[in-house]
Amino acid sequence: MFLQSIQWKDITTNRNYPFSLPIFEDFQSIHFLHPITIFIGENGSGKSTFLEGLAAACQLPTAGGAEVNDDPDLRHAKALADSFFIKWREKTRTGFFLRAEDFISFTKRVKQMRLEAEHQLNLIEEEYRHKSAHAKSLASLPHKRTLYELNHLYQNGLETRSHGESFLDFFQARIKPNGLYLLDEPEAPLSPMRQLTLISIILEAVQSGSQFIIVTHSPILMGIPDADLYTFDSHPPAKIDFEETEHVQITKQFLEAPQRFLKYL
Numbered sequence: 371m372f373l374q375s376i377q378w379k380d381i382t383t384n385r386n387y388p389f390s391l392p393i394f395e396d397f398q399s400i401h402f403l404h405p406i407t408i409f410i411g412e413n414g415s416g417k418s419t420f421l422e423g424l425a426a427a428c429q430l431p432t433a434g435g436a437e438v439n440d441d442p443d444l445r446h447a448k449a450l451a452d453s454f455f456i457k458w459r460e461k462t463r464t465g466f467f468l469r470a471e472d473f474i475s476f477t478k479r480v481k482q483m484r485l486e487a488e489h490q491l492n493l494i495e496e497e498y499r500h501k502s503a504h505a506k507s508l509a510s511l512p513h514k515r516t517l518y519e520l521n522h523l524y525q526n527g528l529e530t531r532s533h534g535e536s537f538l539d540f541f542q543a544r545i546k547p548n549g550l551y552l553l554d555e556p557e558a559p560l561s562p563m564r565q566l567t568l569i570s571i572i573l574e575a576v577q578s579g580s581q582f583i584i585v586t587h588s589p590i591l592m593g594i595p596d597a598d599l600y601t602f603d604s605h606p607p608a609k610i611d612f613e614e615t616e617h618v619q620i621t622k623q624f625l626e627a628p629q630r631f632l633k634y635l
């Protein structure tokens with residue numbers, strides 16, 4: 371485990387977003403006691419904003435490799451990070467911060483890298499037709515290496531798989547031992563069965579020393595054994611038991627008798 375706690379420094383008089391969110395009214399601290407912490411709550415309660423601030427405070431890269439602090443869309447995260455005091459058990463920059471939209475741009479980037487490397491190899495084939503094999507091999511090397519690395523990490527290419535399949539491939543390839551992972555709604559493209567697969571990837575990584583902070587609406591992910599759940603419907607966010615969450619209660623009641631609910635919609 372890496373993160374020990376996050377504390378509020380109360381250094382700003384700014385009352386605009388993100389400081390205007392009700393979760394920050396009396397926020398003091400969150401202590402991370404288990405390797406998996408899960409943030410839940412109603413839409414708009416501030417989970418993503420909080421996670422983005424935490425990613426910026428931890429100086430984690432996004433899944434695509436860019437720095438959270440360099441992303442103009444995440445300027446509010448930087449402001450929030452300045453109000454967070456992070457206490458580390460052991461500092462790390464292994465890991466990443468992942469939002470669903472980052473993943474889509476990431477797969478596009480991987481596809482572009484592959485196409486670009488193939489294009490360059492074709493050009494070299496033409497250009498070096500009358501030159502020595504050694505010169506051609508030297509010119510080809512960086513592009514062949516790019517293709518090798520992409521194939522090694524993602525086999526046939528994330529772009530040739532379905533959204534959910536490529537998302538799981540990505541986790542399998544990129545979640546490493548001893549990393550810190552901040553995941554925002556990773557369930558989005560995954561079927562219930564694939565969410566269980568994601569849980570097994572997460573648990574395996576935890577066994578190897580990794581830590582996860584996850585924002586989710588999925589009752590399946592909320593049920594990860596020994597995870598600490600915090601609800602952002604309380605101000606400040608407070609611990610909640612799995613069985614007490616609205617997500618679990620509503621899902622359970624709905625599945626028991628869908629007609630009863632639909633009558634009132």
Ligand SMILES: Nc1ncnc2c1ncn2[C@@H]1O[C@H](COP(=O)(O)OP(=O)(O)OP(=O)(O)O)[C@@H](O)[C@H]1O
Nearest residue numbers: 387391411412413414415416417418419420446602
């Ligand atoms: N850049 C922004 N500027 C101003 N307000 C914002 C900005 N981003 C989000 N908000 C507002 O802050 C509130 C919290 O948004 P946030 O995305 O953190 O909620 P959330 O709990 O993650 O929601 P969801 O479960 O729907 O993803 C929302 O009311 C949203 O409209």
